[in-house]
Amino acid sequence: MVALTPGIVVVFALILVALVLFATEPVPVDVTAISVMVTLMLVEPVSGLFVDVGLLGSPIPMVSPEEGLSGFANAATLTVLAMFILSEGVQRTGIVQKLGAFISRYTVDSESRQLGATIGVVAPISGFINNTAAVAILLPMVTDLAERGGTSPSKLLLPLSYASMFGGMLTLIGTSTNILASELSDRLLGQPFGMFEFTQLGLVVSLVGTVYLLTLGRVLTPERIKPRIDLTEEFEMADYLTEVMVREDSPLVGMRVSEALVETDFDVDLLQLIRHNKVFLEPLGPKEIQVGDVFALRTDRDTLVGFLDEEGLDLVPVTVDEAELEAAGEGQNLVEVVIAPGSSLVGESLVSSRFRQRYDATVLALRRGGELVRKRLDSVQFRVGDTLLVQAATESIERMDQNRDFIVAQEVERHDFRESKIPVAVGIVAVVVALAALDFVPIVVSALAGAMAMVATRCLRPTEIYDAVQWDVIFLLAGVIPLGIAMERTGAAELLAEFVVLSSELLPLVGVLGLFYVVTALLTNVISNNASVVLMVPVAVEAATTLGANAFSFVLAVTFAASTAFMTPVGYQTNLFVYGPGGYRFTDYMRVGGPMQLIFAVATTLGIVFFFGL
Numbered sequence: 051m052v053a054l055t056p057g058i059v060v061v062f063a064l065i066l067v068a069l070v071l072f073a074t075e076p077v078p079v080d081v082t083a084i085s086v087m088v089t090l091m092l093v094e095p096v097s098g099l100f101v102d103v104g105l106l107g108s109p110i111p112m113v114s115p116e117e118g119l120s121g122f123a124n125a126a127t128l129t130v131l132a133m134f135i136l137s138e139g140v141q142r143t144g145i146v147q148k149l150g151a152f153i154s155r156y157t158v159d160s161e162s163r164q165l166g167a168t169i170g171v172v173a174p175i176s177g178f179i180n181n182t183a184a185v186a187i188l189l190p191m192v193t194d195l196a197e198r199g200g201t202s203p204s205k206l207l208l209p210l211s212y213a214s215m216f217g218g219m220l221t222l223i224g225t226s227t228n229i230l231a232s233e234l235s236d237r238l239l240g241q242p243f244g245m246f247e248f249t250q251l252g253l254v255v256s257l258v259g260t261v262y263l264l265t266l267g268r269v270l271t272p273e274r275i276k277p278r279i280d281l282t283e284e285f286e287m288a289d290y291l292t293e294v295m296v297r298e299d300s301p302l303v304g305m306r307v308s309e310a311l312v313e314t315d316f317d318v319d320l321l322q323l324i325r326h327n328k329v330f331l332e333p334l335g336p337k338e339i340q341v342g343d344v345f346a347l348r349t350d351r352d353t354l355v356g357f358l359d360e361e362g363l364d365l366v367p368v369t370v371d372e373a374e375l376e377a378a379g380e381g382q383n384l385v386e387v388v389i390a391p392g393s394s395l396v397g398e399s400l401v402s403s404r405f406r407q408r409y410d411a412t413v414l415a416l417r418r419g420g421e422l423v424r425k426r427l428d429s430v431q432f433r434v435g436d437t438l439l440v441q442a443a444t445e446s447i448e449r450m451d452q453n454r455d456f457i458v459a460q461e462v463e464r465h466d467f468r469e470s471k472i473p474v475a476v477g478i479v480a481v482v483v484a485l486a487a488l489d490f491v492p493i494v495v496s497a498l499a500g501a502m503a504m505v506a507t508r509c510l511r512p513t514e515i516y517d518a519v520q521w522d523v524i525f526l527l528a529g530v531i532p533l534g535i536a537m538e539r540t541g542a543a544e545l546l547a548e549f550v551v552l553s554s555e556l557l558p559l560v561g562v563l564g565l566f567y568v569v570t571a572l573l574t575n576v577i578s579n580n581a582s583v584v585l586m587v588p589v590a591v592e593a594a595t596t597l598g599a600n601a602f603s604f605v606l607a608v609t610f611a612a613s614t615a616f617m618t619p620v621g622y623q624t625n626l627f628v629y630g631p632g633g634y635r636f637t638d639y640m641r642v643g644g645p646m647q648l649i650f651a652v653a654t655t656l657g658i659v660f661f662f663g664l
Contacts, residue, residue: 083529144467173217300362437630616643
């Protein structure tokens, strides 16, 4: 039995704090990870000070500065960084959008076809480009697919997220988790994953997942949002949109819009100005108000009464809907946008972010899962996955579509795709995969070479590289890798493994393997999937070694479980992507994902035993 040393106590305490912070996210997960890294490097020198004053007998060994910072130079971190760049190069060609357009012509108005096409497109794509990027690219396509076919987007978006997860298990490069697990397996067992190491198992679980989503999963997936005809109906805006006209005796006449209406104390948002049958959108602030001007407003009925009296305005008897808010001849003006992971708006509000001025856009409503917010919007702090109903000029919406802070949930007409580069970008990814699959060079080398090739061939511009990388994921990886090292060095992993080994007295070996899958799956539903791998892989290796089992099989069980967080919206980034646009409730993930998680636990465990042995 491993003795409980001060080092183990410190590591467990740090893990506990980290788990709480990962689950509750008072700060972003990458900040938590870097804090863990810094704390690990400080333990030994700080404990040395305690020794000097007689509070400790000896310093607590932990990780050296070199080991603490090793995550930044780790092959997994650099490979994931390169894969983000490769994914962006493919995305910039517009090939995925072309595929989506082709699929929409095939599916027409059949929900079964739409569901099958959604799963059939996202799963294989997620095997070769980062699966979070795949969902971000395909979400507008799937939303439009639902609209054109008269289907609720709720019936398609959750399957989109789930399919991207099991599709990511087809190859080594499907998820950052696979790459990190491969690096851990190499360090602990001297056995990294090959490019197609577990493809046969990935195909089995993908088939199981597809059958589930097309049958029982389809029945369990709720229709939270009705098939969309009008965005204002979807957000239930009937009682919050109105038009008013400026009277001759109004004190607003001659004032600038920014002075009179934008900065008013009333809970009112100005959406558009109609003057002489011409519609004006943001920026409206500099315009001078004239008699007869008509303003479209977002406000509630109680506020409207006082606002009309004080500002000298008359109510215009018209129904304000999507058609009314879409400025004739101006293109697309009303869209849903999702706050993306890593967005600079997370934790900000409309006021603190200066949203209107920054994006020349107005927010009419906010949907957070099944909750709708349509008044007092200025003070609501944004979270990842929040869906905003936004009105703006077409040019502003196109800029938002290219902004990493957002995912625009409808397809936006864009003219900057580099379609001539499609064969080049696809060829680069194919070469990267081939070089790694043939073991000609390590995956980190081929991925970095591919990233540079994307720039050299002009699939990507040099300035676009930095925007392509999800830096929060990179810092998360760099921060949690030293935690795994600390678990091994202090004996914490070995101690945890001894407790797991006790279960072998009650369970057969295949049951212990399944237990690792279930524990990891439960853990990854509340914390980062990468953190789950770092915590569980060392324990799995120690347990397997003690039991005389195939440690590689145990590593695979942890890897697959960490990438299948079906039961909560916070378990995986793709679940958050669809949370707002699908109008889901937190319990929907348990309702649909719970049975799927159990089925995957059985299928994956048996598949590992069949393909890799115990």
